[in-house]
Amino acid sequence: SKGGYSHFMLKEIHESPLAVKETISTMLSDEAVVEASRIISNANRVFVVAAGTSYHAGLFFTRYLNLSSLTAIPVIASEYSSYKAKSGDVVLALSQSGETLDVKMAIKKFRNDGASIISITNVIESTISRESDVKLYMRAGPELGVAATKTFVSQVASLMILKSRVLNEDTSYLAKAPQILEDAVEETEGKMKRWSTLIDFPSVYYLSKGIGVPLAMEGALKIKEVAYVHAEAYPAGESKHGPIALVSEGFPVIFVNPGLDELKVNMEEMKSRGAKIFSISTVNTNLTDNEVIVKSERDLEPFALSPPLQLLAFYVSVNKGIDPDRPRNLAKTVTVE
Numbered sequence: 001s002k003g004g005y006s007h008f009m010l011k012e013i014h015e016s017p018l019a020v021k022e023t024i025s026t027m028l029s030d031e032a033v034v035e036a037s038r039i040i041s042n043a044n045r046v047f048v049v050a051a052g053t054s055y056h057a058g059l060f061f062t063r064y065l066n067l068s069s070l071t072a073i074p075v076i077a078s079e080y081s082s083y084k085a086k087s088g089d090v091v092l093a094l095s096q097s098g099e100t101l102d103v104k105m106a107i108k109k110f111r112n113d114g115a116s117i118i119s120i121t122n123v124i125e126s127t128i129s130r131e132s133d134v135k136l137y138m139r140a141g142p143e144l145g146v147a148a149t150k151t152f153v154s155q156v157a158s159l160m161i162l163k164s165r166v167l168n169e170d171t172s173y174l175a176k177a178p179q180i181l182e183d184a185v186e187e188t189e190g191k192m193k194r195w196s197t198l199i200d201f202p203s204v205y206y207l208s209k210g211i212g213v214p215l216a217m218e219g220a221l222k223i224k225e226v227a228y229v230h231a232e233a234y235p236a237g238e239s240k241h242g243p244i245a246l247v248s249e250g251f252p253v254i255f256v257n258p259g260l261d262e263l264k265v266n267m268e269e270m271k272s273r274g275a276k277i278f279s280i281s282t283v284n285t286n287l288t289d290n291e292v293i294v295k296s297e298r299d300l301e302p303f304a305l306s307p308p309l310q311l312l313a314f315y316v317s318v319n320k321g322i323d324p325d326r327p328r329n330l331a332k333t334v335t336v337e
């Protein structure tokens, strides 16, 4: 049941705080997480293998690890044949459903290469978890909307726990994640409803820097997927190297966490080309009227910034008369090549 919500997607966005709470409490007490972190700490390289939204969540993990002395390589599952693993390498397979064919095929190939397999799925004894040496579970609860929403933030939480275990960090900072999510959903929904009427252009850019880049990528995927708006995400610095040529009067550009001074320069640059600037941020930039501020601790920013991106895609979809729960040409689980 949709529990009083118009769509599963909206219900599941609102369920994110609970999903993440469950993820955190189960993963923090899971012995398999300790085992997985031991294997990753001793790995030669870690291939983080996933598709779609799960791939974007995986980019957080590769970033955290690459900032330490470990080597992590993000692999789009269907591109597995471009890589060769060897004994001593580890695959971290991420799949909400645990049934995505591209991920299954990648696991098979990397296992043949000699790698060991760790998976994080949301479905107990899913095919991917059965094919793994160490099985971890998000326990975000069932997700019925085609768009991954609560499971994205739950994956991010799982990966934060895993990286904290790998890097021997204290995990108490995660306790605030559910509240940050709840505040972000509540405090941005009205504004995202209003912004959705301003996305009246055939294309949108999502720009960010650092940890915000995977969020920008995920925001762009969501609006393409459920609202059929052409969207692309770039590290803001990269936008100067080609993408800016497309920007003309009224072109919407959504900046994800542009608090950094470097991003302010990119904002000014886009503005001077006539772009319609939006900012989803933890700090005020005062560079546009279309600004939403979310509250967060520094390490938990993905939880504050994700809900508005998901809600914006949802409301653009609904405004256009699309059913966000059943976008055309898509299935919840992709079991074909």
Ligand code: M6R
Pocket (backbone or CB within 6 Å): 051, 052, 053, 054, 094, 095, 096, 097, 098, 099, 100, 103, 146, 147, 148, 149, 225, 331, 332, 333, 334
């Ligand atoms: O079940 P999985 O996490 O393996 O699914 C991967 C993608 O198919 C999935 O994330 C897809 O991109 C979503 N529909 C995005 O909302």
